[in-house]
Amino acid sequence: HLALKEFGTMRFSDALKPAIGLTAEGVTVTPALAGILGKLSAGMRADPGSAALYRPGGAAPKAGEKWRNPALADVLRALARAESVEPLYRGDLALRLAEGFARNGGLVTARDLAAYRARLVEPLRLEWDGRVIHTPPLTSGGITVLQALGSLRALGWEKIEGDGPRALARVEALRLAWRDRLTLLGDPDFGPVPQARLLSAEYARESAERVRAALKTGRAIDHGLKANLQGGTLSFSACDRHGNMAALTLTHGDSFGAQVTVGELGLTLGHGMSRFETDPAHPNAPGPGKRPLHNMAPVIVTAAGKAITAVGGRGGRRIPNAVFDFLLAQVVERRPFAEALAAPRLHTEGALVVVLCEQIVPRDDAPGATEARVVHYIDRQLDGRLARHRNTYRRGLAALAQTCLELEKDGSRLIIDPGFYTEPMDGLAGVVAIVITHMH
Known part of the structure; x- marks a missing residue:
């Protein structure tokens, strides 16, 4: 809504019309979606709101059928009438959403919803041969993208020959960026985070030297980290x-x-707090008002x-x-x-x-x-x-x-x-x- 307000040319209500139509009239279920809905977890099947939305009538929609979310259509209509998202954060819809959290043992309150504000922020940037890459700052994942690219730029990527050395350079540049991401980064509003240093030319040169050493020896850099393969988004x-x-x-x-799922709103709740670290000393530890790394x-x-x-x-x-x-x-x-x-x-x-x-x-x-x-x-x-x-x-x-x-x-x-x-x-x-x- 903020992006549309600042940079768009359409009324918010007009922008919502396609989504209102799809939620009210239904989307055609694809084979992949039918497979996903047919394999809901036991917990989702036991949740009344989720069961009603994703298994209407006690069965998942089949491929080719229409799947509707009329409650969400009503929410979108309310936002369209207001020409704003305010009702979802500081109005009647917010109160109903907070009640849904409370009913299910959640921690989010009406006060939390009212405190939320979308923000316009300066992007992070990396220039390479006349092209500038722009991505959101922390707590997004863009810093890891730019850090790995910066390491390869400092390494002299264009001069590396051979598929093997190039693949190893890519891997080690990413592994260094992930080491820093998983050990140093968190919400910069709640403590010192070395975002500027990680994107500096000096640090890129230091990382490039480590990648160069790995290329020379053929030995991986040991960061002592464990993998946590995820999906979604x-x-x-x-x-x-x-x-x-x-x-x-x-x-x-x-x-x-x-x-x-908060059934009366047609909204399935997220689990963003799972992106925090459980160690209270970690920069990405949970706390009131903090944003997790994503x-x-x-x-x-x-x-x-x-x-x-x-x-x-x-x-x-x-x-x-x-x-x-x-x-x-x-x-x-x-x-x-x-x-x-x-x-x-x-x-x-x-x-x-x-x-x-x-x-x-x-x-x-x-x-x-x-x-x-x-x-x-x-x-x-x-x-x-x-x-x-x-x-x-x-x-x-x-x-x-x-x-x-x-x-x-x-x-x-x-x-x-x-x-x-x-x-x-x-x-x-x-x-x-x-x-x-x-x-x-």
Whole structure:
């Protein structure tokens, strides 16, 4: 609402009309969505609000059927009448939402909702060869993207030759950024956080030296961290015929958030507090009014002051790494849009023993799919040896890139993360970054 108010041209009520129509009249259930709704947890099936919304009549909607949320449609209509989100935070809807929290043992009160304010903030920036990458500051995941890119820039990425050394450099740059993310970062409003230092040229050079040492010895840097593979989140990017761009990532967490629904509002509650650390001495420890670290990392890229790319990702902790890989390919290496989007990705969170990487392979057994992704789980030992654990497949990513390009030809276009509707996959499910590039 704040973004529309400050930068948009539409009335808030007009912007809400499509969502009101979909919630009131229903969306057509896809096979993937039907599968998700058919596998709700026992806790969700036992929650009255969730059961009524996601299993109307005691059964999950089937593929091809309409699925409605009339209570949410009423909420959106109330916001449209007010031309504001105020009722949801400081009005009758806020009181009903707070009552829903209280009924279910939640900690959020009407006072908490009333204290919430959306803010306009200065983005973090990284310039590389005439292109500037913009992303939100902490507590978002964008700092990790920029930190890893800064390390490779200081390393002299363009001079590294060979797929092996390049892959290792990517992994170690990400692992260093994740080490700092998981040990040093938290809400900067509640304590000192070295955000400026982590993005400084001096620190990038220090990180580059560590990556260079790893390249020279072939030995991974041991940070003493453990992996915590996550999924979830949704992202979309949009561009109008004037070249204005928006990148938006939103999340419920994983698996329907808290798995509790306030039935009279049609709202399923999130579980953002799970992103805090339990150690009270950690910068990301919970506290009143604190924002937890999250992985969302929407990005706008500009050249000569004009927006040229909007990008975001989904997949929990895989988001910063997927966005990093895309930006490295498209912004730094100047690869064509489709090639950068479809390029294999790496994922690591700083742990020694878990690195995920993708490989594009021919695929003949899937109708309409010419490529698939093999996801390799790599065990990197302390002596630098690699051992592959297992792999799995995901279909149709080449077609996904083509779909993005075709939709992009319109004067005004919107892409909502198609990866959400494709087959679920272990490992790198959902790392596809959905991008719109302004071509004029």
